Amino acid sequence: MRSWTGWIRPEDRAAYAGYMERTGLADYRSTRGNLGAATVFRDLPDGRCEVRTVSFWRDYADIVAFAGDDIEMAVFYPQDDGFLIDREFTVAHFDVA
16 A cells, blocks of 8 residues: 655645546556555644545556656645645555555
């Protein structure tokens, strides 16, 4: 499983969800070996909304096909700067039992 975290303004949640469907999630799902992807949200006490993308992959080679040789680096899209108020630049990978 590949996981990335960013933060947006709570009022941008619906617009960002739609944007993610058209960009990141569409790219995940169209890459051979992707087994599913989702974006999840939670409002934080500090007034931000945390966004996490999770995607499931058959193997690491399929992640390379999506992310490139350095699979630890996050993949960003042109309009991300208009939504994200903070972000992680790396991703975490987990083995799923």
